[in-house]
Amino acid sequence: MNLLKPTILAFALAAVPAFAQVSVTVDTTKPGPVINRNVYGQFAEHLGTGIYEGLWVGPQSKIPNTRGWRNDVVGALKELKVPLVRWPGGCFADEYHWRDGIGPRNKRPVKVNTHWGGVAEDNAVGTHEFFDLVEILGTEAYVNGNLGSGTPQEMAEWLEYMTSDSKSTLAEQRRKNGRDKPFKVAYFGIGNEAWGCGGNMKPEYYANLYNHYATFLKTPPGARPKIIASGGHGEDTTWTDVLSREAAKGTDGISFHYYTLPTGDWDKKGAATGFPESEWFSTIKQTMRMEDFVRRNVAVLDKNDPQKKLGFMVDEWGTWYDVEPGTNPGFLFQRNTLRDAVVAALNFNIFHAHAERVRMTMIAQMVNVLQAMIITDKEKMLLTPTYHTYKMYIPFQDATSLPVAVDNDVAYSVNGKSVPGISASAAKGKDGKTWVALVNTHPTRASEIQLNVASQNVSGVSGQILTADAMDAHNTFDKPQAIKPAAYSAKAANGKLTLKVPAKAVIVVSVDA
Structure with a gap:
């Protein structure tokens, strides 16, 4: 369950016969509301x-x-x-x-x-x-x-x-x-x-x-x-x-x-480890219902509390x-x-x-x-993959949200049901940098993303990636660092910035001018 090293990761991605070609556009000219740091409570x-x-x-x-x-x-x-x-x-x-x-x-x-x-x-x-x-x-x-x-x-x-x-x-x-x-x-x-x-x-x-x-x-x-x-x-x-x-x-x-x-x-929720791909998919689909729940409740609030x-x-x-x-x-x-x-x-x-x-x-x-x-056992302690995601997203605390458009996405589908293949978010951090978060929901298919940042010259991105070989990769007290973030970067070429995003990955990067 070791995390792929950057050089190995690049080789593995190059070996994939075809990528999902996706366009992600961030509009820095239309800043939105501030992302309250308490979202990370x-x-x-x-x-x-x-x-x-x-x-x-x-x-x-x-x-x-x-x-x-x-x-x-x-x-x-x-x-x-x-x-x-x-x-x-x-x-x-x-x-x-x-x-x-x-x-x-x-x-x-x-x-x-x-x-x-x-x-x-x-x-x-x-x-x-x-x-x-x-x-x-x-x-x-x-x-x-x-x-x-x-x-x-x-x-x-x-x-x-x-x-x-x-x-x-x-x-x-x-x-x-x-x-x-x-x-x-x-x-x-x-x-x-x-x-x-x-x-x-x-x-x-x-x-x-x-x-x-x-x-x-x-x-x-x-x-x-x-x-x-x-x-x-x-x-x-x-x-x-x-x-x-x-x-x-x-x-x-x-x-x-x-x-x-x-x-x-x-009564039978499903196992935390050793689960089949069908439960990877159903978990993603179930969690993305949050979008509909939030949207519907916000609509009620907008009506009653303008x-x-x-x-x-x-x-x-x-x-x-x-x-x-x-x-x-x-x-x-x-x-x-x-x-x-x-x-x-x-x-x-x-x-x-x-x-x-x-x-x-x-x-x-x-x-x-x-x-x-965090998981403990008496004097022992380990950090979970969720911990690492929270740490990667720290730049979004009190950052100013930015509009993001995802085009040409290839849905992740199982048994006639589907979820978006790529999820994206962007914000202007308190450090003045533009931050972009990307999630590839597909457990076996990598994606290639063309990242466009409106009104900003971009030379590349740098940040971290969290991924692993197995869907249920996790840390144990014997192997407390089996899964952890690794450095991630990409450089623009010929005026285009392409990000290779492996399967089942979370990426958070800052945009380099």
């Missing part, structure tokens, strides 16, 4: 080893750590420039009572995590510990409040505990627990998946509850977070419609969740496979392969195309759960 739920072991080992652990957070994992996440972390859930949020997670850790109550594996939750990671992680990472906090089993008073008091600079009893309690200055809460979610694990509600009922709870969320001037309503999932736009019409004044966004299942069947005050927040997305054999089904552990890297890149390109409304997304999840960035 992360999600850490109290689920399996996603927090305990994966991130938190405690101050007394032999695994090197800072205030209980393991240094190797935190160091790797800092390299991703993680902009925002969502916590404590997810489904867990609607059974989480914040007072259980403050004060001396040895005196905190032990509960049962009824959503995820039925394991003991000792509340070692609570509000103060989470904000330690946020500050160590240099990121921002998205806190999800408990609407499902909590009360308006409990939620309001948590926000006061975190943000008050007064001498109130709650602020003084925070100080007694070791934090003098208020915590900075960038986003606050009122409940999670109210249509399901958050209460099995109808949208109109949740809208009433949302307005009820939101009324009591008060902070000092300048400390109010952006408030997020818990929206819908999949094909149904009803939640977006109801909430965009009825949510209280001051709402900043409506959430949306969508998971990619190869089979589309929750001032564009509301963001469309895709705060849970990613692949979901059958769990790894022999692991706790409630821990949602799955291997992460080249297929996941391609899925991530395809979704990034979709989010970029809707940057005006898609202002935040969270992949599920950060460590050891579902489509994770």
Whole structure:
């Protein structure tokens, strides 16, 4: 599963008898909306080893750590420039009572995590510990409040505990627990998946509850977070419609969740490794439904919110496979392969195309759960192909989107169904460079791309490529670098810039003048 070296790669491509000839044109003269860096947000739920072991080992652990957070994992996440972390859930949020997670850790109550594996939750990671992680990472906090089993008073008091600079009893309690200055809460979610694990509600009922709870969320001037309503999932736009019409004044966004299942069947989702090409294709096709879901929900928002005050927040997305054999089904552990890297890149390109409304997304999840960035086993750690894709796309954080046209694309087809062969996105980075991302969805067919950049003389491109021989190429603790990015470059010749894009590849390059 070794990544092809550049010289070998060039030989392999030259040996392919025919390429799909595709034209990709970037128009630098018509800059679009900024791609909010929070599109690259992360999600850490109290689920399996996603927090305990994966991130938190405690101050007394032999695994090197800072205030209980393991240094190797935190160091790797800092390299991703993680902009925002969502916590404590997810489904867990609607059974989480914040007072259980403050004060001396040895005196905190032990509960049962009824959503995820039925394991003991000792509340070692609570509000103060989470904000330690946020500050160590240099990121921002998205806190999800408990609407499902909590009360308006409990939620309001948590926000006061975190943000008050007064001498109130709650602020003084925070100080007694070791934090003098208020915590900075960038986003606050009122409940999670109210249509399901958050209460099995109808949208109109949740809208009433949302307005009820939101009324009591008060902070000092300048400390109010952006408030997020818990929206819908999949094909149904009803939640977006109801909430965009009825949510209280001051709402900043409506959430949306969508998971990619190869089979589309929750009872048998498909394997993470060892899958046939038919499931490579179905995974790509399923994940590209995100484009339609976003487009339809954005159309509803444009109708109900023409001032564009509301963001469309895709705060849970990613692949979901059958769990790894022999692991706790409630821990949602799955291997992460080249297929996941391609899925991530395809979704990034979709989010970029809707940057005006898609202002935040969270992949599920950060460590050891579902489509994770990082996998750990006690003291060991490895980076996944999805991690590498996130790192390659860093230049798109807060970049200005640019229009992209893909012409003469050859669709990738299986059994009469098809998906685009090439996905592309472009932006003007904060560094002033023009960045282009390309994804070849076909697992065996390379493409040859003529890259045109309007109003700009181009001498070539340089950046990175992520690909491998096998569709399910993945890193293991024995071979932690079996798949990783390699350098990629191409030079213009005779006024044309041609990029050779191998099968099942993700490429991110800057344009050289």
